[in-house]
Amino acid sequence: MSNSLDSYLVLSGLLFAIGSFGFLARRNAISMLMSIELMLNAVNLAIVAFGSFVEPLRANSSVIALIVMAVAAGEATVGLAIVIAIYRNRRTPLVDEYDAMRQ
Amino acid sequence: MEQLIPLIVFLPIAGFAFTALFGRRLQYAYGRPAASLVPVGLIVVTWLIASAVAFTALTGGFGETGGSVTLWNWIPAGAFNVEVGFRVDQLTACLLIVVTTIGMLVHVYSIGYMAHDGGYWRFFAYLNLFMFSMLLLVLADNFLVVFAGWELVGFCSYALIGFWYRRRSAALGAKKAFLVNRVGDVGFALGLAAIWVNTGTLNIHDSLERLGQLNTTNHGLVVLIALLVFCGAAGKSAQFPLHVWLPDAMEGPTPVSALIHAATMVNAGVYLVARANPLFSHAQEAMVVIAGIGIFTAILAASIALTQTDIKRVLAYSTLSQLGYMFAALGVGAWTAAIFHLMSHGFFKGLLFLDSGSVIHAVHEEQDMRRMGGLWRKIPITYWTMLVGSVAIAGIPPLAGFFSKDEILASAYKNGFLWVWAVGFIVAGMTAFYMFRLIGLTFWGPSRVDPAVEPLIHESPRSMTVPLILLAIPSALLGLLIGLPPENGLIAGWLRPVFEESTRLAGHEETYQLLGIDGALLLASVTVAVVGIVIAWRLFGVELDGLRRAPDPEAVRELSTRVPFLYRASLNKWWFDDLNDLLFIRIGGRVAAGFWWFDRVIVDGTVNSIGSLTILGGRELRRVQTGRVQNYALGIALGLIVMAGSYLIIVGTPR
Numbered sequence: 036m037s038n039s040l041d042s043y044l045v046l047s048g049l050l051f052a053i054g055s056f057g058f059l060a061r062r063n064a065i066s067m068l069m070s071i072e073l074m075l076n077a078v079n080l081a082i083v084a085f086g087s088f089v090e091p092l093r094a095n096s097s098v099i100a101l102i103v104m105a106v107a108a109g110e111a112t113v114g115l116a117i118v119i120a121i122y123r124n125r126r127t128p129l130v131d132e133y134d135a136m137r138q
Numbered sequence: 139m140e141q142l143i144p145l146i147v148f149l150p151i152a153g154f155a156f157t158a159l160f161g162r163r164l165q166y167a168y169g170r171p172a173a174s175l176v177p178v179g180l181i182v183v184t185w186l187i188a189s190a191v192a193f194t195a196l197t198g199g200f201g202e203t204g205g206s207v208t209l210w211n212w213i214p215a216g217a218f219n220v221e222v223g224f225r226v227d228q229l230t231a232c233l234l235i236v237v238t239t240i241g242m243l244v245h246v247y248s249i250g251y252m253a254h255d256g257g258y259w260r261f262f263a264y265l266n267l268f269m270f271s272m273l274l275l276v277l278a279d280n281f282l283v284v285f286a287g288w289e290l291v292g293f294c295s296y297a298l299i300g301f302w303y304r305r306r307s308a309a310l311g312a313k314k315a316f317l318v319n320r321v322g323d324v325g326f327a328l329g330l331a332a333i334w335v336n337t338g339t340l341n342i343h344d345s346l347e348r349l350g351q352l353n354t355t356n357h358g359l360v361v362l363i364a365l366l367v368f369c370g371a372a373g374k375s376a377q378f379p380l381h382v383w384l385p386d387a388m389e390g391p392t393p394v395s396a397l398i399h400a401a402t403m404v405n406a407g408v409y410l411v412a413r414a415n416p417l418f419s420h421a422q423e424a425m426v427v428i429a430g431i432g433i434f435t436a437i438l439a440a441s442i443a444l445t446q447t448d449i450k451r452v453l454a455y456s457t458l459s460q461l462g463y464m465f466a467a468l469g470v471g472a473w474t475a476a477i478f479h480l481m482s483h484g485f486f487k488g489l490l491f492l493d494s495g496s497v498i499h500a501v502h503e504e505q506d507m508r509r510m511g512g513l514w515r516k517i518p519i520t521y522w523t524m525l526v527g528s529v530a531i532a533g534i535p536p537l538a539g540f541f542s543k544d545e546i547l548a549s550a551y552k553n554g555f556l557w558v559w560a561v562g563f564i565v566a567g568m569t570a571f572y573m574f575r576l577i578g579l580t581f582w583g584p585s586r587v588d589p590a591v592e593p594l595i596h597e598s599p600r601s602m603t604v605p606l607i608l609l610a611i612p613s614a615l616l617g618l619l620i621g622l623p624p625e626n627g628l629i630a631g632w633l634r635p636v637f638e639e640s641t642r643l644a645g646h647e648e649t650y651q652l653l654g655i656d657g658a659l660l661l662a663s664v665t666v667a668v669v670g671i672v673i674a675w676r677l678f679g680v681e682l683d684g685l686r687r688a689p690d691p692e693a694v695r696e697l698s699t700r701v702p703f704l705y706r707a708s709l710n711k712w713w714f715d716d717l718n719d720l721l722f723i724r725i726g727g728r729v730a731a732g733f734w735w736f737d738r739v740i741v742d743g744t745v746n747s748i749g750s751l752t753i754l755g756g757r758e759l760r761r762v763q764t765g766r767v768q769n770y771a772l773g774i775a776l777g778l779i780v781m782a783g784s785y786l787i788i789v790g791t792p793r
Binding site: 055058059062067130131134 | 766767768
């Protein structure tokens, strides 16, 4: 069990589920960004697990994992910048109060 | 000389442009004569040029086929090519003489007649525009350009009937004229389309030639085209059943009635049929229809004219009746006689209308003949010229109407249309009767004028009486000048090149026998005219030098009660206005209301319900757009789960 693909995938699925629950349930923008990071990392874990257990995917998986990391870093930067900018305007981190377009 | 032809058209349009732009300012700054100076002056110049051109054409200066000048290519669109050009042949020259001479005299007459009218400059602007349109119609060598002139004269007629637009009856009369004319014009337009489709050209000369060739392969089509073209002619020339607009057109100022609704525009239909004579001579069936409608209109209108009391309406019905004669002449193949009658009728009917205008002017805008009488001493020039016109139209030799009308009747008889001759013969008697009824009621007998107006009656100013005298001369002498000897006079010589082919096709070439059949017909038509006049004298009185007889109102009343149906039919114009009211206003209105309902409820309803359904759907779907990012994310997650789940269920797990 400990050294099989399934265990990695189960962990990855659990992490992804936690991430999506956090994204859907939390109202704080920062927490939502963190949930996104969690989902990305869950996927990354699944990718490297596939790479390590399936021989033909080995080279590709490392490259894809690296790209995901780079994208995650960029996403976090831009996302945080947006959240801070909104926070300065609205004085709140709660996304359901960002309703300027509905008024 | 050819270079002068475009000037005939461009001078009046220049006059229109000038008067429309500056006439109002001139009138208010320098008085009414200043406003009329340019439009009248230009028409006089036009008349001079047109006379020179017509003279050249009639004396053979342009050769057999006439002088032509092409101005520019109007519509070069592939196979459809329309050139603006003018052609003056002998037929055009005859029309040019009538149109420009009467037009010029009416312009001069209007200076006096309209002298007290505020819309003076507007009147002259419209008159000039009309002259332009009519001359364009007559001169054009292309059917489409003829059609343009045709519609323009229709517009001018509309604008001038409704000249006193504050008067409700004038506005309604204008609208009626315009609408009834449209009915005929639809036929004309369809005819032109059919001509183009079948010949590939709208040039009058070329298309008529090709229609002659088409006749050998498809005779029915040629007849149909002829009937469609005649439909337009019947509208413009007010032939049954499109005759109802002309009497109501009398709401316009009298010079307009004289120029447009007696002497020129209403002749356009006759001109068109005569111009297209090669087409009609191939379509004998259409010719019979034309003869029938023409002679029926003649007797219908004459019977109505017998009892009308409005002086202008009597003349209007008389015009209808005379136009009916012309169409009957065209129908029986007496082309030259039709154009001859067109010319002489143009002069004497123009004269009669201008006279009636002078009478109306004298008795202060009264048009009801029951409130006239005994005017002959007070307005002698008007009286004598009107008497000349009446004798001319009644067909008493040697005045103009005698020659032209007799030629029509004789041709109808000799070309085998005995029924046309018989009806025309009766109409000749009726014509003489109603004209002398008009003279009797207006000029002779005791005065029935309003006592307040009586001392104010005066002869019209010189600008009005001079045109009357000038028109009386051709009304009296035209027949002697160009109609003698009968069927072989000047006019027959002029028009021979135009109608030679058609006459030969119909096979109507007989010699004139003064001591034979022609003499008998001539004697008969003079007799019936004299009988008509004598009956009118017995009923409505006469006050000529040697002849003196008081009117007999008792006899009139007794006569009208003896034939009550005919009397009422005549008085009510054979109920044609009521019939049209029933057919087109009541029944047609119902049908239109039904269509309106269908359009409103079914067509608009369908479109509008599609629209409101979309709005409703949008309003409901708007709720999905919450603007909360987490709702969207939930949607994405659920969608992903549904898609992945259904993939697993349908395809199954891999392994």
